[in-house]
Amino acid sequence: MAKDVRLLLSRAFRTATRYFQDRAAELDLSVVQAQALLMVTASPGINVGGLAAALSKDQASTSIIVDRLMTLGLLRRETDPADRRRAQLYLTEQAHPIVEELESARDDINRLVYDALGNDRSETLQALLKSFLDAVEGRELEAVAEEA
Amino acid sequence: MPQDLRLLLSRAARSATLYFKDRAAEQDLSVVQAQALIEIDQEPGISLGGLAASLSKDLASTSILIDRMTTLGLVRRDTDPRDRRRNQLYVTQQAQPTVSHLKDAREDINHLVLDLLGAQQATHLATLLSNFLDALATSEAVAAKSN
Numbered sequence A: 001m002a003k004d005v006r007l008l009l010s011r012a013f014r015t016a017t018r019y020f021q022d023r024a025a026e027l028d029l030s031v032v033q034a035q036a037l038l039m040v041t042a043s044p045g046i047n048v049g050g051l052a053a054a055l056s057k058d059q060a061s062t063s064i065i066v067d068r069l070m071t072l073g074l075l076r077r078e079t080d081p082a083d084r085r086r087a088q089l090y091l092t093e094q095a096h097p098i099v100e101e102l103e104s105a106r107d108d109i110n111r112l113v114y115d116a117l118g119n120d121r122s123e124t125l126q127a128l129l130k131s132f133l134d135a136v137e138g139r140e141l142e143a144v145a146e147e148a
Numbered sequence B: 001m002p003q004d005l006r007l008l009l010s011r012a013a014r015s016a017t018l019y020f021k022d023r024a025a026e027q028d029l030s031v032v033q034a035q036a037l038i039e040i041d042q043e044p045g046i047s048l049g050g051l052a053a054s055l056s057k058d059l060a061s062t063s064i065l066i067d068r069m070t071t072l073g074l075v076r077r078d079t080d081p082r083d084r085r086r087n088q089l090y091v092t093q094q095a096q097p098t099v100s101h102l103k104d105a106r107e108d109i110n111h112l113v114l115d116l117l118g119a120q121q122a123t124h125l126a127t128l129l130s131n132f133l134d135a136l137a138t139s140e141a142v143a144a145k146s147n
Helices: A005-026 A031-042 A048-055 A059-071 A093-117 A119-147 B005-026 B031-042 B048-055 B059-071 B093-117 B119-146
Strands: A075-080 A083-091 B075-080 B083-091
Touching (some): A005 A093, A005 B005, A005 B093, A005 B119, A031 A048, A031 A059, A031 A075, A031 A083, A031 A093, A048 A059, A059 A075, A093 A119, A093 B005, A093 B119, A119 B093, A119 B119, B005 B031, B031 B059, B031 B075, B048 B059, B048 B083, B083 B093, B093 B119
Antiparallel strands (some): B075 B083
16 A cells, blocks of 8 residues: 555545634634534534544633633533533523534535545545544554553 | 535544644644545555645645755656756655654545445445545536637
């Protein structure tokens, strides 16, 4: 395999992100803020730690993102009834139309890939990316188990 | 179409880059500096603009990057003999062992993908990613022409 897979992945990601960034900017949001809103939409009640893991960010920077989104009136925190030290994150009413726009941007990017590759090859690309991520995760878990 | 392909690409790119980052750090380089060296090695005499395009960076930050690498003795700038306003970039002799280490790292990542997915699927993944990038480049070129 002569190709540089890391570079291909990185270029494909950057290309897709360029489109998402433009759409997020139209809503006055950064890519990470937009992604955080989509994550909270997908997992209402997620805590800051969970959101940090989903965004692949550390907890301190995720807290700053959450604070900013709360100041913008797009997120609210509620105390977790099961553990009062933990906060749960939810979208505000005001965030719903914005999230709809972001979901439509996400779908447009999916469509861009479908238009570029056709249905079958897009599905295959998606399946291969998932297999790769599952395998990486499996290998990381194995490494942790070996160290323990 | 509930999947977020951009997010899948982001996670996969990050996983692969994590390995490359460690190997670049062993050479005291950032990922972008390491990538710049590989690009210049692949295309000796590349211009600053050409390098900026292949790194998906703007000209100003690429220029700062090259200044730093020139100071480190890894890259040299020569004046383009056909257009004296343009510079051509080359990897220095001193940088050759570093470049060779980075090429090994790139191969190791390719092998990792091969190990994880198997040869057929790994090649398929690389081909689909190339096809996607080519198709987008073509449609952007068509759009630019019609504008």
